[in-house]
Amino acid sequence: MKRQTFPSKFALIIFSCAVLLAASSKSSAATATIVILNNDQPGVGFNDTTPVSPVGNNSGTTLGQQRLNAFQFAANLWGATLNSSVTITIRASWAALSCTSSSATLGSAGAVGIFRDFPNAPVAGTWYSAALANSIAGSDLSANPEINAQFNVNLGNTGCLDGTHFYLGLDNNHGGDVDLVTVLMHEFAHGLGFQTFTSSSSGTQNSGFPSVYDRFLLDNTSGKTWIQMTDAERQASAINTNNLVWTGSQVKTAAAGTLGTPRLRVNAPMPIAGNYMVGTADFGPHVTSSGTTGPVTYAIPNDGCTTLTNAGAVSGRIALIDRGNCAFVVKVKNAQNAGATGVIIANNDAQNPSAVIQMGGGDGTITIPSLMISFNNGTTLKTQLATLNTTLFLDTSTLGGADSQGRPLMYAPSPVQSGSSVSHWDTSEFPNQLMEPNISGDLFHSAAFPLDLTGSQLRDVGWSYNPIGDTAFYVRQHYFDFLGRAPDSSGFAFWTNDIFNCGIDGPCNEVHRINVSAAFFLSIEFQGTGNLVYKMWKAGFGNALGTPVAVRRAPFLTDKQTIQTTPNQVIVGQGDWANQLEANKQAFALAFVQRAGFPTSNDATTFVNTLFANAGVNPTSGERTAAINAFNAAGGGNAGRAAALRSVVDSASMSNALFNESFVLMEYFGYLQRDPDAAPEATRDYQGFQFWLNKLNAFGGNYINAEMVKAFITSTEYRARFGNP
Amino acid sequence: MKKTKQISKRASAKRRRVLSVAALAVVLVLAAAVVAVAKYGSSGSKSTPAAAAKQANYVTVEVNGKKIQVNALALQQGPLTQEQSQQIADALQNNKSTDGLVQVQHADGTVEMDLQGRFQNVMLAKKNDDGSVSQACVDNPEAAKAFLHGADTTTTADTTNKTDGPRKAALQQ
Numbered sequence: 001m002k003r004q005t006f007p008s009k010f011a012l013i014i015f016s017c018a019v020l021l022a023a024s025s026k027s028s029a030a031t032a033t034i035v036i037l038n039n040d041q042p043g044v045g046f047n048d049t050t051p052v053s054p055v056g057n058n059s060g061t062t063l064g065q066q067r068l069n070a071f072q073f074a075a076n077l078w079g080a081t082l083n084s085s086v087t088i089t090i091r092a093s094w095a096a097l098s099c100t101s102s103s104a105t106l107g108s109a110g111a112v113g114i115f116r117d118f119p120n121a122p123v124a125g126t127w128y129s130a131a132l133a134n135s136i137a138g139s140d141l142s143a144n145p146e147i148n149a150q151f152n153v154n155l156g157n158t159g160c161l162d163g164t165h166f167y168l169g170l171d172n173n174h175g176g177d178v179d180l181v182t183v184l185m186h187e188f189a190h191g192l193g194f195q196t197f198t199s200s201s202s203g204t205q206n207s208g209f210p211s212v213y214d215r216f217l218l219d220n221t222s223g224k225t226w227i228q229m230t231d232a233e234r235q236a237s238a239i240n241t242n243n244l245v246w247t248g249s250q251v252k253t254a255a256a257g258t259l260g261t262p263r264l265r266v267n268a269p270m271p272i273a274g275n276y277m278v279g280t281a282d283f284g285p286h287v288t289s290s291g292t293t294g295p296v297t298y299a300i301p302n303d304g305c306t307t308l309t310n311a312g313a314v315s316g317r318i319a320l321i322d323r324g325n326c327a328f329v330v331k332v333k334n335a336q337n338a339g340a341t342g343v344i345i346a347n348n349d350a351q352n353p354s355a356v357i358q359m360g361g362g363d364g365t366i367t368i369p370s371l372m373i374s375f376n377n378g379t380t381l382k383t384q385l386a387t388l389n390t391t392l393f394l395d396t397s398t399l400g401g402a403d404s405q406g407r408p409l410m411y412a413p414s415p416v417q418s419g420s421s422v423s424h425w426d427t428s429e430f431p432n433q434l435m436e437p438n439i440s441g442d443l444f445h446s447a448a449f450p451l452d453l454t455g456s457q458l459r460d461v462g463w464s465y466n467p468i469g470d471t472a473f474y475v476r477q478h479y480f481d482f483l484g485r486a487p488d489s490s491g492f493a494f495w496t497n498d499i500f501n502c503g504i505d506g507p508c509n510e511v512h513r514i515n516v517s518a519a520f521f522l523s524i525e526f527q528g529t530g531n532l533v534y535k536m537w538k539a540g541f542g543n544a545l546g547t548p549v550a551v552r553r554a555p556f557l558t559d560k561q562t563i564q565t566t567p568n569q570v571i572v573g574q575g576d577w578a579n580q581l582e583a584n585k586q587a588f589a590l591a592f593v594q595r596a597g598f599p600t601s602n603d604a605t606t607f608v609n610t611l612f613a614n615a616g617v618n619p620t621s622g623e624r625t626a627a628i629n630a631f632n633a634a635g636g637g638n639a640g641r642a643a644a645l646r647s648v649v650d651s652a653s654m655s656n657a658l659f660n661e662s663f664v665l666m667e668y669f670g671y672l673q674r675d676p677d678a679a680p681e682a683t684r685d686y687q688g689f690q691f692w693l694n695k696l697n698a699f700g701g702n703y704i705n706a707e708m709v710k711a712f713i714t715s716t717e718y719r720a721r722f723g724n725p
Numbered sequence: 726m727k728k729t730k731q732i733s734k735r736a737s738a739k740r741r742r743v744l745s746v747a748a749l750a751v752v753l754v755l756a757a758a759v760v761a762v763a764k765y766g767s768s769g770s771k772s773t774p775a776a777a778a779k780q781a782n783y784v785t786v787e788v789n790g791k792k793i794q795v796n797a798l799a800l801q802q803g804p805l806t807q808e809q810s811q812q813i814a815d816a817l818q819n820n821k822s823t824d825g826l827v828q829v830q831h832a833d834g835t836v837e838m839d840l841q842g843r844f845q846n847v848m849l850a851k852k853n854d855d856g857s858v859s860q861a862c863v864d865n866p867e868a869a870k871a872f873l874h875g876a877d878t879t880t881t882a883d884t885t886n887k888t889d890g891p892r893k894a895a896l897q898q
């Protein structure tokens with residue numbers, strides 16, 4: 001789903017309500033409150049009053065305020081997914097940390113204290129970081145803050161990594177600078193529990209007790225976890241490269257959908273079909289398991305360094321561009337501007353014709369995936385452009401950076417290399433992970449699967465965690481729940497940014513999460529598929545026996561899938577989607593009118609009146625006439641009935657009359673994945689459905705004022721689908 | 726008189742600094758020109774940034790009596806001295822030590838340990854030979870030194886076989 005066109009009436013409602021709620025509603029629905037304790041002196045760090053211009057959704061107008069906003073934003077990203085009744089306090093400050101012109105200490109963070117044998121402790125005699133211990137205990141075990149954080153106040157100044165600054169924007173558009181939010185997410189995760197307090201260099205446990213982290217470190221050579229080892233065995237294990245894995249169940253499950261191997265698959269022509277080795281990009285979205293598929297067009301100019309002159313041919317397709325003459329981000333951005341859905345960069349290194357490289361650069365506005373293929377493979381593809389069709393995808397059958405059982409490798413270099421041992425994922429993981437020892441430029445502001453394993457790791461060590469608070473996860477889940485497909489890159493970026501753009505504005509965040517959620521129902525794609533199906537059922541068969549709705553969820557899902565994919569897979573905004581969708585609608589309608597029990601009258605007026613009557617809708621005379629004319633123009637019979645059905649269900653009277661009913665029903669189908677009368681509905685009938693329909697009707701369809709979407713997305717039943725409710 | 730002399734001395738020092746900076750600028754520009762010529766004269770350099778980095782020419786210039794290595798490729802200051810990296814690493818010397826840390830037992834059986842600022846995770850950054858920036862999170866001095874003095878770990882091969890150590894992608898087209 002790309003940028004959707006809202007029906008004007010609903011757009012107005014949304015806008016009005018957004019304005020109202022922004023001023024009046026309560027704070028964001030974060031499930032843990034994380035506060036930044038400003039530990040700076042007046043005029044320093046967070047209190048630096050140097051005027052600055054707002055940047056990347058960071059509305060602060062002083063340097064200090066922007067720093068504080070970035071800290072709070074990173075804290076909120078964690079707070080939205082972690083559950084804790086105890087406020088987590090991060091004692092933060094800025095100081096002149098060591099640096100030279102070409103190197104610097106960016107900052108540091110970690111737990112202030114650790115606890116063992118506290119109330120509700122899951123395992124006795126085991127150290128937990130303060131924030132986690134408080135969460136499990138349900139009380140604040142110490143007056144101290146839970147996490148320390150100190151960052152370098154001089155970064156970017158002369159003599160301190162000259163010219164490379166912290167990017168204080170919240171939109172990840174950091175370019176060549178250091179994205180402070182990402183660094184903070186990483187360091188805060190250590191403070192939250194992604195850390196052992198056992199010495200990697202000596203193997204010695206802290207005061208003779210293991211850390212909860214150690215319980216999940218498994219050495220594949222010895223078959224022992226770290227809590228089963230002697231000091232000497234742990235010492236050896238810490239440098240047992242490629243053999244130390246994380247054995248927690250949450251991570252293992254998440255890894256299966258997160259890690260993989262990026263590939264280019266040639267679907268056609270057959271003589272060159274197959275998977276090709278690729279290099280990945282540090283910018284733009286990762287390739288996904290569902291992939292980006294399409295025909296390929298060779299960009300003009302071939303190097304893609306200037307505006308593409310064949311944009312019409314590139315639009316909706318995958319662009320093939322030669323390496324050379326300008327930065328990778330320039331090429332991909334030009335292709336994106338031309339409407340490409342993905343980019344293949346053909347290496348120009350004829351001296352190493354099988355080589356690919358990792359493409360560097362940063363541009364937060366790039367929303368399409370890109371991969372590099374070798375010089376030789378590029379040459380091959382260029383000879384087959386007429387019928388070339390490819391998929392840029394993540395091959396999840398080969399997990400990048402995991403052992404044979406799908407358990408992610410931990411960082412255990414030998415000899416010791418950059419990056420602290422064992423308290424990070426191994427650098428071989430793909431896609432790049434937040435908790436690898438280095439911060440990669442392609443990281444998203446997400447710590448939830450299927451982008452990242454960190455949230456799952458925190459759940460393994462004992463955190464009550466729910467990924468639905470993670471913006472990327474939330475948006476992605478809506479694609480599956482309402483559109484029945486994986487997100488397309490540009491649509492995914494659009495909707496995640498819609499929420500991210502709120503920055504640290506909690507009420508804005510809440511309203512935009514609701515609006516983004518509702519947008520999936522209101523979208524052209526859903527209205528043209530799922531909602532159309534519902535209206536057809538209503539017009540054709542009236543309400544299902546004993547219910548106030550036209551269709552049960554199971555047959556609805558089957559029909560929705562059919563109209564989305566037959567004969568074309570439709571993704572609004574990609575390719576010739578409008579004509580493809582229309583073809584799907586026609587095919588579906590023609591088959592639908594031939595189902596058993598569907599009205600069979602050969603008289604146009606009788607047939608049309610029956611459809612409107614089934615739906616309980618009084619059409620205008622014009623709508624009735626239009627449907628009758630459609631029946632006759634198609635020559636009657638099945639074709640006539642299909643044409644009339646289309647006319648009836650597309651009529652404004654029908655759409656308006658069934659809008660609220662369909663909206664409420666789809667909340668049950670989409671959010672709760674069940675029929676309104678199915679378990680765990682207490683009364684096992686449609687009382688709940690009727691309650692929400694009455695409320696939505698009472699509010700004139702204003703789902704925000706009716707608090708309907710909010711009620712569903714914050715419900716225990718919905719949240720329990722994804723994690724700890 | 727004394728004041729005049731001081732001012733004169735400062736002015737003289739300032740002139741020397743200006744001259745030094747100007748000299749440095751000239752060196753850098755010349756270096757840039759040499760690099761530019763080399764870059765466009767070599768067809769293979771684009772595809773092997775790691776190899777190119779290893780062959781980078783460091784120009785030693787003197788500013789205010791201090792010798793500085795300048796990377797001709799990136800026009801950045803050269804690698805850290807042992808002393809400089811030691812200074813950063815020293816800050817982590819006792820980071821994982823439990824010496825002096827005290828366990829406090831509460832009435833309900835809870836045992837608390839204030840880590841006294843230890844067990845912190847430190848994010849370091851360094852400029853690479855091509856001007857890009859690498860970052861690494863460390864918690865011990867050996868790891869810090871390894872990062873600050875480590876070899877260029879640019880990934881030039883299939884990223885499905887990512888190398889150990891922080892990666893640096895090719896910014897070059």
